Amino acid sequence: MKEYQKAYAAFGVDTESAIEALKDIPVSIHCWQGDDVIGFDGAGSLSGGIQTTGNYMGRARNFEELKADIREAFSLMPGKKRLNLHASYAILGEDAGKIDRDRYTFKHFIPWVEFAKELGLDGIDFNPTFFAHPNMKDGLTLSSPSKSVRSFWVEHGKRCMEIAAELGKAFGKPCLVNIWIPDGFKDVPADRLGPRMRLKGSLDEILKDYDREWVIPAVESKVFGIGVESYTVGSNEFYQNYAAKNGICCLLDNGHYHPLEYVSDKIPALLAFYDRVALHVTRGVRWDSDHVVLFEDELKEIAKEIVRNDATKKVLIGLDYFDASINRIFAWVTGQRSMQKALLYALLLPHDAMRKLQDEGDFTALMDLQERVKTLPFGDVWEEYLRREGLNEDVLARVRSYESKVLKERV
Numbered sequence: 071m072k073e074y075q076k077a078y079a080a081f082g083v084d085t086e087s088a089i090e091a092l093k094d095i096p097v098s099i100h101c102w103q104g105d106d107v108i109g110f111d112g113a114g115s116l117s118g119g120i121q122t123t124g125n126y127m128g129r130a131r132n133f134e135e136l137k138a139d140i141r142e143a144f145s146l147m148p149g150k151k152r153l154n155l156h157a158s159y160a161i162l163g164e165d166a167g168k169i170d171r172d173r174y175t176f177k178h179f180i181p182w183v184e185f186a187k188e189l190g191l192d193g194i195d196f197n198p199t200f201f202a203h204p205n206m207k208d209g210l211t212l213s214s215p216s217k218s219v220r221s222f223w224v225e226h227g228k229r230c231m232e233i234a235a236e237l238g239k240a241f242g243k244p245c246l247v248n249i250w251i252p253d254g255f256k257d258v259p260a261d262r263l264g265p266r267m268r269l270k271g272s273l274d275e276i277l278k279d280y281d282r283e284w285v286i287p288a289v290e291s292k293v294f295g296i297g298v299e300s301y302t303v304g305s306n307e308f309y310q311n312y313a314a315k316n317g318i319c320c321l322l323d324n325g326h327y328h329p330l331e332y333v334s335d336k337i338p339a340l341l342a343f344y345d346r347v348a349l350h351v352t353r354g355v356r357w358d359s360d361h362v363v364l365f366e367d368e369l370k371e372i373a374k375e376i377v378r379n380d381a382t383k384k385v386l387i388g389l390d391y392f393d394a395s396i397n398r399i400f401a402w403v404t405g406q407r408s409m410q411k412a413l414l415y416a417l418l419l420p421h422d423a424m425r426k427l428q429d430e431g432d433f434t435a436l437m438d439l440q441e442r443v444k445t446l447p448f449g450d451v452w453e454e455y456l457r458r459e460g461l462n463e464d465v466l467a468r469v470r471s472y473e474s475k476v477l478k479e480r481v
């Protein structure tokens with residue numbers, strides 16, 4: 071037995087089974103860290119309640135560059151990976167400039183399927199893109215008072231459900247389709263119910279008829295966004311009730327709540343009612359800042375809730391952050407590795423023993439145990455996991471070399 075194995079065994083924890091379990095938990099990695107959420111379908115810049123900040127060199131400007139960066143970034147990421155795509159990353163080819171988002175089809179995503187298969191990924195998840203588009207009227211999409219604006223976005227939503235069904239079939243694994251809209255108001259609204267009723271109607275239309283075998287629809291709430299500080303149509307209460315009543319999934323983005331509300335606490339609340347809960351793991355700093363995910367306390371708590379509730383198949387883990395102020399590939403890898411670290415950390419805790427102490431009311435011994443396990447040689451297990459995945463901690467050197475060979479040429 072190695073030293074670290076002995077240290078964990080003293081607490082009844084088997085490091086081998088933790089490492090094995092980690093290899094099997096898929097994490098869906100967002101394509102949009104590579105290009106500051108801009109996409110390929112002509113928007114050119116971001117609008118609608120989200121913002122990337124920073125101007126680091128080397129942003130991927132087209133499919134070829136984004137593929138090259140994903141290849142590089144994913145090669146440095148351990149574990150089971152899915153790719154999370156937005157509709158705005160359609161490969162339109164000769165349809166460019168001729169069709170809009172209400173007419174995208176699976177065809178426009180086949181090159182992504184081929185790429186994901188080449189990388190040996192577990193599947194693709196999908197998102198309609200309800201932002202960065204001229205058909206957002208007064209910042210509204212599915213909740214717009216204009217029938218024609220709403221119809222355009224409803225059609226987009228429907229197309230995305232169809233595309234997702236094909237994506238699911240292509241990998242033999244269901245595809246998560248996450249609906250997030252930026253709709254809201256900067257200042258005091260005159261009507262809070264109207265927009266929500268219109269959103270409800272639009273969602274009903276999008277979800278009227280979809281492939282239940284291959285598509286998992288989810289709705290993502292938000293407390294506020296840049297430029298929509300006073301009111302968000304798709305609030306937490308709205309979507310949680312919508313999801314519950316319509317048998318779909320809630321997606322919790324941990325940057326989308328008041329700073330003292332914790333997604334780690336919301337996961338078990340939802341697991342009491344839902345078969346599945348989807349996540350956008352990010353790191354909020356004051357507002358929904360989408361900072362790179364780091365190995366921090368709340369991330370550990372989130373991972374604990376997934377692991378100790380035996381919910382690694384029920385909680386669909388996706389990442390959602392975008393930092394343009396540092397090397398984007400480093401940002402990508404660091405966030406994904408932090409998620410993996412947190413899951414491993416949680417897999418290495420003596421949950422049964424801790425639960426027993428809680429149930430027995432021995433909170434003194436519980437505090438003792440919770441504090442003692444914090445200084446176990448976690449880093450040694452992590453390194454061993456990386457080694458078995460053919461990796462090591464030397465991400466920065468690889469990234470620096472890619473930067474000077476590839477990214478510096480992008481001017």
Ligand code: RNT
Pocket residue numbers: 102107119120197250290292323350358390
């Ligand atoms: C925005 C939401 C949403 C987006 C992505 C690009 O606040 O978090 O999930 O970040 O869809």
Ligand code: ZN
Pocket residue numbers: 250290323350390
């Ligand atoms: Zn999100």
